[in-house]
Structure formats: structure tokens, C-alpha cells
Amino acid sequence: MNTENFSEVFALHRFSEAVEEVNSRTPGDVEVTLHSISSGRKLNFSDFLSLISPSADSYLEELAIHSKEITLERFGKAIQLYTPLYLSNECRSSCLYCGFSFENRIPRKTLSEEELRREAEILKDLGFRHILVLTGEDYSKTPLKYIKRSIEILKEYFSSVSIEIYPMKEEDYSELISAGADGLALYQETYHPDTYKEYHIRGVKKDMIFRLDGPDRGGRAGFRKIGIGALLGLSAPLGEMYFLGLHASHLLGKYWRSQIQISLPRMRPAKGEFSKVIRVNDREFARFVFAFRIYFRDTGIVLSTRESAEFRDNLLGLGITQMSAGSKTEPGGYQGLDTLEQFEIEDKRSLEEVMEMIRNRGYDPVLKDFDKAIL
């Protein structure tokens, strides 16, 4: 089927049926997939569903071994490090699980050019060369012009600037690429339509389909890296993984010039009253990472400081290709401006400490953009 946007694929599937399908996988199905991996048969999407299914839990060690081998073969021992830089916490949208939500009475801040340069200087001095720029969704306080100018400034300091901002039109993405942005991260949060509607109650983010098709617009605009993800904890994780896999397959088939990256952020405490988190335990999380690595062999997998230091250390080499380090999730956080973080981070180690841990485990921390280096 020749589809323009992922929403056309999405419309052909039902979330509840997806969960049922994954749950129906038996240990026998998982063994068939494991046999295929060992014999070199090309896996299909049905194999991916077996790998994310609860039946694969008893085979976790085997999955870890395969995942480790594939990661070594495709990415070597390099672990790319980046850090987030928040331009603003202004937001006109309300997402019930987020500290920046419009209703939350928090100090709001958008960085001035001077403050942005200060943040950039601090991060550059620390050694970072790859930065991920974030904002809330306020089209008036942080319009295209502001974001474009911010990227131009950051390009004076960093070799790679990616964005994780509100979804835009294709022509706006093109402008940001011209300004120097090379990566786009746009996480769907949840692929479950009713949950999406329930938790996104105000602002542009209410438009699920506009967000869903954002990575396609980014792909057509020509981003070199496109990151997608689901916020684990909002809805049934098996359904989220099914649709995240479907989304990745769609993008890989259409935008072969872009590297597709997967992120599986787990819910962290934030300001607000959100308490309906669906827990995803460490074994499940690891199973999802291994399944993505085994099926999507060349796809980058990102692990952020939302996860604990111990868990991040243990997952090193088993599928992950990128990690954030020394992160602050508030605008001006690196220079100590008094604002509010979007969520609490779990791994609070500095860049140096994370680099040391990576080296101690026999891997190479990479601060520049290794995709560019490889190209």
C-alpha cells in the first residue's frame, strides 16, 4: 500500500485488537522467531510481535544475547551522548501528565538570546557537541522565528542540533533545517485514541492526527534523523509497542535517507495530580528494547536520564545507541535560573561520570554526531 502519511496506516488498525494480537503469541511462536534469528531468516512484523509479547519474557536472556550481537555488529562500541536544552516552559496546551501544562501555576520562562548563549557556552565547555532543543507548545511565545534564530545561535556552538518541539508544517521544518537543525524528535505519547483524547485536553496537541503525521512531514522536509516514541505508562504498553513498531516500519519504508530512532520514555513524577500511571517494569522495558533492536537492526535506540543510573548501566551494550547525560529539564537549568523542571530525572550523574561508566564497561562515549562521522 502506497501511503503518504502514517495516519492512513494507523486508520487500518484498532488498538484493542493490537493488544489482543500481541497477547495471543505463545512460547512456541517466540521459539519459531528465535530459531529464525539463529538461522538467519529475515524476520517479519509478526516476529516482532512475538518478541514484544509476554510469552517472550521467559527467553529474555536469549533476546539480550541476540540484541547485544546485533548492536555490536551494526553500531560497534560507540554510545552517543547528548543533552537536552530547554528554550522555554511556556505552553498553551494541557497534557494531564506534564509539569508544563497550561493550568499549572509555575514560573514561566523563555530564554533570551543572551541566556541561550550562556547555556550553550556551559554545555560546550562540558564537552557536549550534540544538543536536543526542547520547548513547550506556545506558538506565540516561541514562534518559528524564535526557534529558527535559536538554532542558528546553537549551530555556532554545536555540530549537531536536534529539535523536540511542537509539530510543524513541512515548510516550517524546511526552514529549521536551513537554519541548521538535523534531527527531529516527535513522540506520539500514546497511540491509543481514547487515552490521547482524555489526556490532551487543550491546545494544538489535542490534534492527534496532526501529531501522528509530523514525522512524515519531517521526513519529506529532509531531516537526517527522525525520532519517534511512546510515553510508557499512559496506556496498554503492548498496544503502544505494536503501533510504535508499525510507525517505525512506515517511516523506514518511506524515508530511507533518514535514520529512524526509537525512544521508550517511561513516565516520571511531574508537577500536577496525574496518578493513573500504568507501570512498566524493568524486565518488560528491557524486552521491548531487545525486540526493537532485533527486528529494526539499524534503528537508533535512545535511553534518557528518566531511567535510573543502575538500569542504564545494565542496559549498556544491549541495544541502546544513544544516552542523554547531565540533563536539566528546565529552561536556564544549566546556568541555575530558577524555573521549574518538566519532570524529575532519575540518573543525576554528570557527563564525566557517565562517560567514565561507559569506558569502564569497554564502550566508547561519543560526543560528536557519529551518524555524520560515519557518513
Ligand code: SF4
Ligand atoms: S507535554 Fe508538551 S505540550 Fe503537553 S503540556 Fe507538556 S510541554 Fe505542553
